[in-house]
Amino acid sequence: MARNILKSSIENASFSIVFQVLFRCITFILNAYIIRTVGQEVLGIMNVRLLLLESTILFLSKEPILKACLTNTSTINWAQVINQIWLSVPLSSVINITLVYVWINILTPTDDKYQHQYELGCYAVALSCIVEQVSQVVVLVAQNFCFVRLKVVIDTLYVVSRTIIFVYYVETEPEYPINAFSIAQIVSSVILCLSYYGFFLWYIPALNKVKEIKKKEKNAEKNIFSDMSDFPFTSFIQLFPGIMENKEAMLDSKLFVLTMSFIKQSVVKQVLTEGERYVMTVSPVLTFSQQSVYDIVNNLGSLAARFIFRPIEESAYFYFTQMIKRDEILTKQNKKQVAESAEVLSQLCKIVVTIGLVVVTFGQAYSYSFLYLYGGQKLVENNLSVVLLRFHSFAIVLLAINGVTEGYVFATMNNQQLDRYNYLMVIFSVMFLLISYILTYIIGPVGFILANCINMTARIVHSLNYIHKQFQDTEFTPLDGLIPGKKFLITLILSGIVTILSEIYLLEKSIFIHIGAGAVFFFIIVSIWALDNMTLLRLGLEKYKSRKSSFVKQD
Known part of the structure; x- marks a missing residue:
């Protein structure tokens, strides 16, 4: 392929992180607005x-279809x-009918004053999911051919329009x-769908x-179409089922499996x-x-996971x-690609573990301060919110490791391995639900976080075992990227002790002095990590300079 897959994956992760920051900032502001305007009960009905219902339908x-269809375009x-991907539309419709019935007729009802609105909300979510499924074919094409900026622009438009309308x-x-x-749910989904189709309605004729012109002029000027020699679509209607010329079966049996x-x-x-x-x-x-x-505290506690780890996981999955190759052992694959993949996986592990440990260190001493600044005295008057956020900081380390390692596992497993792992995941799920219910019944909402930690640990152990076995016959x-440096660990421990003492003795005097102490130790931690990883930083700087110079040449 003409496109650089690693470069596109990194670019996708970078833009996704920026988008996630924007999206979560809007969400947090919107949550505060809802609580002050219409109350906590409405927020619980909508956000939980x-x-x-929406996430269940879409998942x-x-x-499944989007992940299976993400493959080498050559x-x-x-x-x-x-x-295959258009099958998601009727599939979504069947799922919608079933789940909407459950949500309206079986689950615990809301208060009478909200019941009619709640039913309308269920139907609106179902309809918006069908509209979103209609757009999946163009989303897939955009992702496979690395239209990174397009995705970011349209997703941003989707979130902003939904917020403004609401x-x-x-x-x-x-x-x-x-x-x-x-x-807001219905209108924004229509905007997203029309935006994607509108782009390709313009792009395909322009590419043609x-x-x-390139056939006539060998030295044609470089532009956004330059790396699309392998783009297979010559007509907009080929994006619809049964139109594109096909000498094989209607569906790929391997893809279906x-x-x-x-x-x-x-x-x-x-x-x-x-x-x-x-x-x-x-x-x-x-x-x-x-x-x-709980939802507010959970979202606040998952800032790092949503802003950084999830985009990294998605881009890592695409990269790997x-x-x-799924059906071939590493020793028989391209050694250069295997070496690059191993190095990327190692560096990703090192980065996410570093971020996770920093969050744990400062999460203990700054949970109260963070919640107080975000939600005021009402949010921290019940100590439960502070305890929840402190426990979340430990869960973030596990989220970080699990996201990267499981992303690699899912990207490289063959069909048989995926099936075996699915059975194991069933066991994890049953355990999770049982442990979650038992712990929540005994110790309250903290039980949810502990149950998540137990299950993520089990999944991490499986992923590490799979990766170790896959690379054991290679060099x-x-x-090794999961093991932090000694200097970095010692600095973390000392910083954790000092910041906890700062919370005990300085917080009552001034929250800003307490935050200032944390900022000093955060700078020390970052400096120590940078000194231990100068090679990685130099490589990143070189990549940035080369990318910047390439942009200058194109301009």
Whole structure:
């Protein structure tokens, strides 16, 4: 391929991190606005009950097909892939009917004053998911051919439009906040869908014209179309099923089998990802108001995971799918690609472990300060919120390791291995639900976090074992990246002790002096880590300079 897969993966991760920061900032501001405007109960209904319905539908209908179809574009039969991914639309419709019935008729009802709005919200979420599924074919094409900026722009437009529409309708009719949520959900999904299709409606004819010019002029000027010689679509209607010329079967049997494996995996992963929400939704463990408070603290505690680790995991998964073949042992694959993949995996492990340990260190001494600055005295008057955030900081280290290692595992497993792991994930899911319910019943919401930690630890152990076995016959040891340096660890421990003492003795005098002490030790930690990883920093600087110079040449 003409495109640089590693460069595109890094660029995708960088833009995704920026987008996640924007999205979460908007979400946190919006949550504060909802609490002050319409109350905690409405926030619990929307953020826990309705958004859980959305994530359940999309995980079951979107995730498996999209993951299976992400493959090397030089070997792909695009006619079969287009047919396959359009199957997500009827699949989503069937899932919608089932889940909406459960959400409205079986789950614990809301208060009477919100029940009609809640039902409308369920239907709105289902409709928006179908609209989003219609756009998956163009999303797949954009991702496979590295349209990174397009994804960021459209996703940003989607989030901003949904927020503006919601706030406008809440301000207009504050007594119907869930209706505002429903309208915003549908309109923003339509905007996302039309934006993607609109781009390719313009792009494909424009690319055809550039190709014609290149045939006539050998030294044609470089532009955004220059690296698209392998782009397979010559007509916009080829993005729809049954249109593109295909000399083989309508569907690829191997791709279908892989999709079925990912469906099983997605069901289990959804339970593990959203398990505490399912427990809250199915059983009356917490009220809607308590659920909203837990959701706020959970989101605050997952800042690092959502801003940094998830984009890295998604980009790493895409990178490893392009570099490592699923059905061939590493010793028989391209040694240069295997070496690069091992180095990338090692450095990713080193980076996420570093970030996770820093979060643990400062999470103990600064949870109270962070919550106080974010939500005021009301959010910290119940010490539970502070305890939850402190426990979250430990979970973040496990999230960091699990995201990268499991991303590599899913990107390189063959169908048989995926099926075996799916059975193991079923066991993890059952354990998670049982442990989550038991611990929550005994110790309250903290039980959700502890249950997550136990399950992530089990998944990490499996992933590490898989990676070790895969690389054991090679000269590469990518898991060494999980071991932090001694100087860095000692500095972390000392910083943790001093900042806890600062919270005890300085916080009452001035929160800003306490934060200042933390800033000093944070700078010391970063400096020590930088000295221990000068090679990595030099490499990153060289990549940045080369990328910058390439942009200058293009201009």
